[in-house]
Amino acid sequence: MTDDLLARHRAVMPTWMSLLYDEPLEIVHAQDRRVTDSTGRTYLDFFAGVLTNAMGYDIAEVSDAVRKQLDTGVLHTSTLYLIRSQVELAEKIAKLSGIPDAKVFFTNSGSEANDTALMLATQHRRSNQVLAMRNSYHGRSFGTVAITGNRGWSASALSPVKVNYVHGGYRYRSPFRDLSDSAYIDACVADLVDVLEIATAGDVACLIAEPIQGVGGFSLPPDGLFKAMKEVLDSYGILFISDEVQTGWGRTGSHFWGIQAHDVVPDLMTFAKGLGNGLAVGGVVGRGDVVDVFNAQSFSTFGGNPVSMAGASSVLDYIRDHDLQANCLARGTQLLSGLRAAAASNEFVGDVRGKGLMIGVELVEPGTLTPSVRAAKQMLEETRRRGLLVGKGGLHNNVLRLGPPMTLTEAEAQEGLDILVDALAATKAALS
Template structure:
């Protein structure tokens, strides 16, 4: 067996044994062989969290080329929400592959593009008339939401907030807050982007309400940018790379109200939070907020690359014909996979499952926090949960502890991800198909990692 030909019994999907098992050191010999080949062939700018090479995945496990089985608490950064190789997704994508792989929706369109747009109109917040345009990645969706807002309003200014992450294209790098590794050395960036304070309850002054935090945001924007110059406010309802920051109640609603009063398009970036991840179809649902435009990607495609902007018809239709699109946007195989992923979420009760995962994981983590002052905060919604590590007795970030805990988890067979503007947050994004026993095994390892760090 060579690194390029993993063992044939490693077939992914829900039938994969749901257990954590290490057969070699991590990384094993075949992963090390692939790492050597990678260093000679792949740009050093493409990094990896875990230095093992996947051979199969399904349910809540990821198996590497050496046969090591890891508890997957990352879901490919919230992509495999319905699981790796979900049966309906595989069947739908396979059927579409056999019929045609591509015609370009801008040349000869197909029914699945239209049907996915109809589905997104049905599940996104609000009962207003909506339109959708499909793209490939979350960054593309955010960038096109900005294009739509500028075209519809005739304004150019874009407002974003501290700790935001919106992508790696030139425009979305300007929207993203964190410099390293996302922006450093890649400028100059797109102009007329204005960054304002946000709501970060753990780090805000005690007792700062959502409404007060929103006023701080809007006062800053009125003073530094001018509300009448802003085309859009782009915001994650729960910040992803910034640390899974859940804003104080009322913050988003007040921002949306201010946007409406000033003719500003309220754009909810739900690339990471959307499509059942938080225990609702969308994170804005928890706040009863109806965005003007909403971006989706990640969990939408069941593992295939697809993204969307869905929004008010008058905004989406303000763009002239040909102003939106892309060669691969709304690829037919990805559309088929997305429709199957949405069907799986409905038929398998995965929205309720996300909420149940959140309840179980949060209870375990808060019990740990009660006994360990290095855990400053446990937060999140549904299957989008984070632990923020600090120096005991305050809020000083402890990135070294977060790294040590993550490294221990990786060595012992649990895939977790770090995030946060200060690098001191561990985030948990399990697939919604993970069995309870496997989830708790992963949390046991995390607790052990903390005890030994």
């Protein structure tokens, strides 16, 4: 990126729009799992547009599907008209969801999907009380900022809903961190019951949770937590919403949806990001009686538009035809084992966690649990210098986020791992 473009960006864009790196880059070309910046430098991409470019770049099947729709001249009609590709994709997602009698509503983003799910749940329960997880993130809209359990991303204290936060999603800094898996689950469920009995009026609309917290640093609870929580929710008639914006489509490797690791079927699921592979698409899939709750008329101008639907349907077919869920499991295992081995000799690494191709590396000051923001910043620059792009997140902005395209090859995984291990050693040397 030239200084001129950066200056122009700062002149007309909000100050709160984040840019990575000391010298932000402009991506001008991409192919497979690599991107090229405006200086001609090429990088292996381990962040994939915040997990959105799930297939990688310039995938012929996706491009062909989009081009075929463009050739019809119909880029948009709105949902006031029948859209064949929208119905066909909804049928696929409803079946894949595992939710009985499921219905689907398409949006333009994950924020809008979560906002819609909140509106459905609160209307269905006739309550504005919502439960969310500590360290969570669900989007940038007014309603989703209101349920964000992460101060670094909570842009407003104003809220259209009354929110209470419960324990469970972020184990590394939890007061229950030293408990066994079963004891941890018991403690978090007891906290949920306590919050319901003490901090709410009882008629709570829903609990919304990410199976793996994305912006929160790819943190995750033991498998089974949300099944235990849903048993409590069901006893109160409270709905459960699984935010699958980052965990959907097989990325976690072990399951197609992140929540399936907990052996539970939610009432509503939200999705976005990887389904479009760069196209703007999101949505809600849920119980028909909940999705149908509105009495007023409504529609979506851009949600479910023919171009996005054509592209998204081809993405879903590509995931299935190439068994990318299995690839996520294999490549994730490769990366996790290599990173954990490197962490054993690097005291700046506090935790290596994740599933499939959702991996978090939490950096701390040596010998402590104190978040090391300086180490995360150094790692971002060291990896870029070596030709690798990674993300950063966590409550304290001290967690490296690795979410490569789901098509990552074994050789590319090893290349990225070698760079990460070398960058960790360089960071240790620079900061010790």
